Amino acid sequence: MPSATILVTVPTLAPAGLDILRAEGCHVIFTSRDGGVQEMLQHLARGPIDGVISRTLPFGVEAFAAAGSRLKVVSRHGVGFDNVDVATATAKGIPVLIAPAANGQSVAELALALMLAVARRLPARDAAIRAGEWDRSGSGLQLSGRTLGLVGYGGIGKAVARMALGFGMRVVVFDPVAKPEPDSAVEMVDSLERLLPRSNFLSLHVPLTVQTQGMIGKRELEALPRNAVLVNTARGGLVDETALLAALASGHLYGAGLDTFASEPLMPNDPLCTRSDVVLSAHMGGSTDAALDATARMAAQHVLAVLNGRPIDRAVCVNPEVLKETCS
CATH class of the missing domain: 3.40.50.720 (NAD(P)-binding Rossmann-like Domain)
Structure with missing residues (x-):
C-alpha cells in the first residue's frame, strides 16, 4: 500500500x-x-x-x-x-x-519482585536505614514451602509459576480455559473457591473484562489464609481496593504488592500510599x-x-x- x-x-x-x-x-x-x-x-x-x-x-x-x-x-x-x-x-x-x-517475562519478574519485597518488608527496611535506624527486629515471610495461587495461566502466569517452583513454592492455578500440562508440577483447580484457601500468595494474571471486574473482593480476600500476600500486575479493576484496605487494616493479609490500580495514576493521598505493608509500582511490569x-x-x-x-x-x-x- x-x-x-x-x-x-x-x-x-x-x-x-x-x-x-x-x-x-x-x-x-x-x-x-x-x-x-x-x-x-x-x-x-x-x-x-x-x-x-x-x-x-x-x-x-x-x-x-x-x-x-x-x-x-x-x-x-x-x-x-x-x-x-x-x-x-x-x-x-x-x-x-x-x-x-x-513483555511476559518482565511482568512475571516484577510479580516475583513484589512478592519478595512484601514478604521481607524491603521498602520499610530500606527507609529505616536511610533514616539512621539499624533495626534488626521483626521477621518476614519465606517463600519456599508456601503455596502460590495463580489466577490466569497464560504466558505470564506460566513464567511466574516456573520461577516460583524454583523458589521451592507449591503452585496451584485457576484458569477455566487453560489445559492441564502432563508431568507438570503445577496443580490446576476448577474454581476460585478451591484456589483461595490454599494461596499463601495470590498473583493475578487475567485481563480486565466485564466478567473479571472486581473479582477479588471482600469475600475472596477473607477466603485467603491469614497472613496471605496479594500481588496484582494485571489490571487494577480486578481488585476491590476498599475491601483490600479493610483486609490489610484487620491484619488478615500480611501485605500486597500492586503494579496496577483502579484509577491511574495513583494519587499521593490515596489510602494505599499510607500503608507500609503495601509495595507500589507505577504500572511498569513491561517497562524493561x-x-x-x-x-x-x-x-x-x-x-x-x-x-x-x-x-x-x-x-x-x-x-x-x-x-x-x-x-x-
Missing part, C-alpha cells in the same frame, strides 16, 4: 518497532507526554491516520469518530485491551490486536529494555500485517470476526 501514517499514543516507541515501521516507509506521529487524549484526538482529526499503536491513553468512541474511515487497525502495545472500545472498533470493522508474551523492544516490534508488525493484507494469527485478534479473510 502507499506510505501509511501511524499514530503512536505515547511520546516514544522502542527502536525495534520504530525501525520496522520506517523501513516500510511509514510516517510515524507521536503523542507528547503532556498532550494526553486531546492531542491524540487532534492528530486523529487532522489525519488521515491509517493505524494506531495504542499504549496508555484510552481509545474510545470519540477517538474512533475523530479517525474517520481511513483508520484500519488499532494495535495494542501490550496484552491488555481494556483501554480500547472494542465494540466500536468491531462495529467499524477495525481489528484490535494485542502483543501477547512480548527487553520487553519494550519485543512489544514495540510485535505491535509494529501487527499494524503492517493488517495494512498490507498479510495473515494474522487469530489468537492476537481481540475481535477476529472483522478479519475472517486474513486471520490464520
Whole structure:
C-alpha cells in the first residue's frame, strides 16, 4: 500500500518497532507526554491516520469518530485491551490486536519482585536505614514451602509459576480455559473457591473484562489464609481496593504488592500510599529494555500485517470476526 501514517499514543516507541515501521516507509506521529487524549484526538482529526499503536491513553468512541474511515487497525502495545472500545472498533470493522508474551517475562519478574519485597518488608527496611535506624527486629515471610495461587495461566502466569517452583513454592492455578500440562508440577483447580484457601500468595494474571471486574473482593480476600500476600500486575479493576484496605487494616493479609490500580495514576493521598505493608509500582511490569523492544516490534508488525493484507494469527485478534479473510 502507499506510505501509511501511524499514530503512536505515547511520546516514544522502542527502536525495534520504530525501525520496522520506517523501513516500510511509514510516517510515524507521536503523542507528547503532556498532550494526553486531546492531542491524540487532534492528530486523529487532522489525519488521515491509517493505524494506531495504542499504549496508555484510552481509545474510545470519540477517538474512533475523530479517525474517520481511513483508520484500519488499532494495535495494542501490550496484552491488555481494556483501554480500547472494542465494540466500536468491531462495529467499524477495525481489528484490535494485542502483543501477547512480548513483555511476559518482565511482568512475571516484577510479580516475583513484589512478592519478595512484601514478604521481607524491603521498602520499610530500606527507609529505616536511610533514616539512621539499624533495626534488626521483626521477621518476614519465606517463600519456599508456601503455596502460590495463580489466577490466569497464560504466558505470564506460566513464567511466574516456573520461577516460583524454583523458589521451592507449591503452585496451584485457576484458569477455566487453560489445559492441564502432563508431568507438570503445577496443580490446576476448577474454581476460585478451591484456589483461595490454599494461596499463601495470590498473583493475578487475567485481563480486565466485564466478567473479571472486581473479582477479588471482600469475600475472596477473607477466603485467603491469614497472613496471605496479594500481588496484582494485571489490571487494577480486578481488585476491590476498599475491601483490600479493610483486609490489610484487620491484619488478615500480611501485605500486597500492586503494579496496577483502579484509577491511574495513583494519587499521593490515596489510602494505599499510607500503608507500609503495601509495595507500589507505577504500572511498569513491561517497562524493561527487553520487553519494550519485543512489544514495540510485535505491535509494529501487527499494524503492517493488517495494512498490507498479510495473515494474522487469530489468537492476537481481540475481535477476529472483522478479519475472517486474513486471520490464520
